Amino acid sequence: MGSWRIIMRPLFAARSHIATLRPTAQVAPNVLCRLQSSHAASFATTARRSRGPIEKLEIVNGGIAIKPAAGTIAKRHVLPGLWLRDNCRCSSCVNQDTMQRNFNTFDIPRNIRPEKVEPTEVGIGVTWADGHRSEYPWSFLQFYQNSNHREPEPLQRHYWGAEASDKPPTVAYDKVMLPDDSGVAELTAKIKEHGFAFVEGTPYDDPEDTRVLLERIAFIRLTHYGGFYDFTPNLAMADTAYTNIALPAHTDTTYFTDPAGLQSFHLLSHQNAPGVSSDDAAAGGKSLLVDGFNAARILKTQDPKSYDILSKVRLPWHASGNEGITIAPDKRYPVLELDQETGELHRVRWNNDDRGVVPFTEEYSPDKWYDAARKWDSILRRKDVECWVQLEPGKPLIFDNWRVLHGRSAFSGIRRICGAYITRDDYISRWRNTNFPRSDILERIIG
Ligand SMILES: [Fe+2]
């Protein structure tokens, strides 16, 4: 059964064609047309390489039926005509520079039918009633015969707790600055996997070097606080982050519809308060990191009801500390945002100080939410969940603010810290483009 022939015969009407792929032993007697042997041979090669992708190809009401080769199954045989025509990627249908669609989908008749369909060396060719020709590769056809949509890149997420401080993910500054982007690939991949990374060997005399480093990932996000920041404690900005008190684990910008994707801190210098030695535990202060996805996983295992409450009760969040500014997200958001399709945790939003009034819902009273949040808060404060790190000049910390909560112990003296936010979409785009070939990326994100 190793050899294949492509045969074509008319089907229901003169305008319809069927192309059938069969092992030579099963060639039907009513063969009317045999494709040129060279074409057949090259297609047979493709067919063998992919274990014979199809047995039968025909125009049917509603689209094109592709029957997979014997021994393989497909979730759906018929791919709709309008859907296929809409997904033509030829150079007249898609602008090859911008990858944008170049035609109005709604100019296509809703019941468009192919005139002719035939196998090609790499997939199928379709000729439409208006003479337009489209080609679809096997990889595209087979994917949608078996799947409903493309999925995001698979991610091997590494969950962590206190032990992450022993050997935190770290990338060398010199590598990140290499023009070939290999260091950016490594840095963004580490942040994607672990939720955070340090960049070792960063110059710290001038905060400008940190800004340039962060811009290797993507441009800096402007907020009502400004863009790249370089601060010493004072209350001018009316936010507790600008003082030297301890801060419990939280995520930043819970009050944005699209909270900051990445957050970074670089401790440029620390001067001890008069009379306080640097050995004093309180002098330097330590930074706290909590893997919010790990904490949520613990909550889900130990107390699924609380997990459910924190994922369902949608709360108001706000930033109102600056005159003339009141920022709130486009709608209320829960602490644990789940993916609507998969039910998987998507984003953690947690800053108890920026939270508004707990609402009354049909399903849960505020008491239920407080109980669930108390449980969540107690997990975030567990010794095995809290990861304490010492910020040092030359070692900026960059972390995923949708996953990792941060905080700090109290400190004395004057710390100079710089950093910035980077938007999630821009960071992910940079991660994709430095870690995967462009063709793979386009296939995944366009479909
Ligand atoms: Fe913060």
Ligand SMILES: [Zn+2]
């Ligand atoms: Zn086209």
